[in-house]
Amino acid sequence: MNDYDDVMCQVRESFSGLRMDLPVEKVFAASRSRRHRRLSGLTATAVAAVGAAAAIALTLGGGQAPARSGSALSTSALTTRPLSAGPGPVSLAAFSVTSGPGGSTTLIVRKGSQYQLAPAALRQALAQHGIPALVTVGSFCRSTPEPAGIGQLLSPLTLADGSDAMVINGQAMPPGTRLSIGVFPQYTRMALTQDGAPLSCTSGSGQPAAHITPSNTPIREPRQ
Amino acid sequence: MGHEQDEFADFYRASRDSCLRAVTAVVGDAELAEEQVAEAFTRAWTSWGKVRRHAAPRAWVVRTALNLGVSWWRRRHREVPLADHDAAAPAGLGDVVDPALMAALRRLPARQREVLALRIFLDLDTETTAKVIGIAPGTVMAHLSRAVAALRRELPLASTDTNAREVIR
Helix, strand or coil: CHHHHHHHHHHHHHCCCCCCCCCHHHHHHHHHHHHHHHHHHHHHHHHHHHHHHHHHHHHCCCCCCCCCCCCCCCHHHCCCCCCCCCCCCEECCCEEEEECHHHCEEEEECCCCCCCCCHHHHHHHHHHCCCCEEEEECEEEEECCCCCCHHHHEEEEECCCCCEEEEECHHHCCCCEEEEEEECCCCEEEEEEECCCCEEEEECCCCCCCCECCCCCECCCCCC | CHHHHHHHHHHHHHHHHHHHHHHHHHHCCHHHHHHHHHHHHHHHHHCHHHHCCCCCHHHHHHHHHHHHHHHHHHHHCCCCHHHCCCCCCCCCHHHHCCHHHHHHHHCCCHHHHHHHHHHHHCCCCHHHHHHHHCCCHHHHHHHHHHHHHHHHHHCHHHHHHHHHHHHHC
16 A cells, blocks of 8 residues: 555645535535426426427527517426427526427526536537537637627527526537537627637636636637 | 434535545546536435445445446447547646646546545545445455556656655765
8 A cells, every 4th residue: 555655645635726615505405406396397298388489489589689688488488398309408407408499409597696507517418409519607718710600590588587598590500610608697698619719718807717628628818 | 304414514515525536536527527526415415314324425426426427428428528538638627636647547447547536535445445336355456556557657746756865865
C-alpha cells in the first residue's frame, strides 16, 4: 500500500479543489418533486391533448416570432407528451423538451430561484431530439462566422409565468451547426454556431467565462 | 422523519465532495459527474432506510451515480465521454484538476479508474472495494497496481519529490 501512497496522494490533492455546492435542500426538493410527478402521472394522459394543442399553436406562431409575445401556455401542458411520434418527453425541474408536430421540438426553460438548470442534461435532452446544442448558464456563446437561418429555426415565446418557450424546427438546422443556448436569470439567448469555428462567450456581467464547447475545448475569450 | 432528514443531511454534507471527486475521476466531466451525483443522492434519500444500513453508503452513491452514466450511455447508444482517451479535459475541470492528471486518468481502463476512485476518495479498503464493485479482492489489487504504475509512468509530478531530493543531494 505504501508503494502507492505517492501517486494516490497526488491524485487526492489534485482533486481537493473540486467541491459540490448543491445544498441538501435541493436534494430533498428533487425527491419531493419526483414523488409528486409519480402521483400526478395518472393525469398525464388527460393533459396530453392540451400539450399537443399548445405545441401546434406555438409552431403556427411563425419562424420570425419576436422574443416576447403575448401568447400564454398552460404550465400543466409543459410536461406532457404530445400525440406525435418521436422521442419521448424529458421533463426536469428547470426545463422540458417535448416533440411537436411536423418534427418540431418544444423547449421550455423555467425561471426562478427554485429551478436549477443542468446544462448537460438539457444538452442531452435536445440531442435525443436530434438537436445538437451548446448550453451555458450565465453566459452566451457565438461562433465566428455565425451561420444564417436562426429565424427559420426558432419561434421563441415568453409565457405568462415568465418561462421561455421555444419551438425548434430541428430539420431547419444547417448541417454542421449547433444551437447555442445561453440561460440567464431573466432571459434566454440563442444563436446558431458553426461546428469547428472559433467561439466567443460573454457572461451577463461582461466577465470572461469558460465553458464546455462541443469539442470539449475550453473557451476563455470574451466578446462583448 | 425529522431525525432521518437530519441524519441524511449530515451524511450528504460530509460525503458530497468525496463522491463528486470519485465520480469525476471516473467519468472525466465534472459537470456530468455533479448531475449524476446529485441524482444519486436524491435516490439515496428516497431509499435512505436501506442506504443507511449499507456497508459503505458513500460507495452506494458513487456506484449509483456511475450506473446512471451507464444507463444514459445505453439509452443514447453512443460512447461515454471518456471513450475518447485523447480528448482534451473539459473546461472548468482543468481549472481545478491538473489536466495532465486527468488525461492520464482517461487513458486508464474504466475498471481501474473506478478502483482508484473508491480507494482514493472514499478510503475503502480492498475487501470493501471488491464487494462494492463485485470483483475479487485480488482483482482489486491487480487493478490498483496497474493503475498506479500507469499513472506513475505518465505523471512526472508523482516522482518529483524523489527527483528533487536526488538533485539536492
